[in-house]
Amino acid sequence: MEFIIDKQNVKVTVVRDFAARPEKVWEAWTDSKILDQWWAPKPWKARTKHIDFRTGGYWLYAMVGPEGEEHWSRADFLSVENLKSFYGRDSFCDAEGNINNDFPVSEWKVTFTGKGNSTSVTIEIEYEKLADLEKYIEMGFREGFTSALGNLDEILNK
């Protein structure tokens, strides 16, 4: 996996190859039944409430914790080119999908490139400012994306 952080442009680029054909990888990224199985790292689970995977549509889902706690997110699809790429805006929201503007918004572009029987996926995530990226990861920590993560504020302010 390639992983590049461009601090100047507040952009994260991740490139990862998957051992499956583009149709299958695309399906795993766009079908909520499959997304719910992998999008949330353990012990959290993603649970889709609504998905309409086309330009102008959106995905509303909760990250559900081991104690049943819920963190809602919403991805608005600004453009979808079937089997090739999609571009969208990610926000934090409530269970009804009302966007919470106190939290950072990021724009994601995900591109799928077939290479025979495998597929290379490029994810480009852009934030408005570096502090937003910091906040996003801090929240990711709280949602349990990885275990044993300290509180970012503590790390940064000690």
Add this chain to the structure above:
Amino acid sequence: MRRDIFRALADPTRREILEMLAVRKMTPNQVAECFESSRQAVSKHLKILQECRALTGERVGREIYYQINPAKFGEIEKWIEKLRLMFEERFGELDKILSGANPGISKKKGR
């Protein structure tokens, strides 16, 4: 306002200052001479960098010499590593699904 390293790094002049100080220790005057902006402006940048502990100052006689604080930058690298691990973990799960270990994915595409 809370001073954090990410806000400090968001400014291009401060990034330039850090790059200079990564190479050698410098006094505020020496730093200011490298920039068009006023001495006060540079001094403010140094203050912000020092508040978030990106710099440490060492007093030698009447002069203060600034240098970057490598420990602080180690923290950023750790933080970035955590983001990387977050993606690795997710994609590991996706690999399992794609390899067919999971019955959830449709088989129709292969025909």
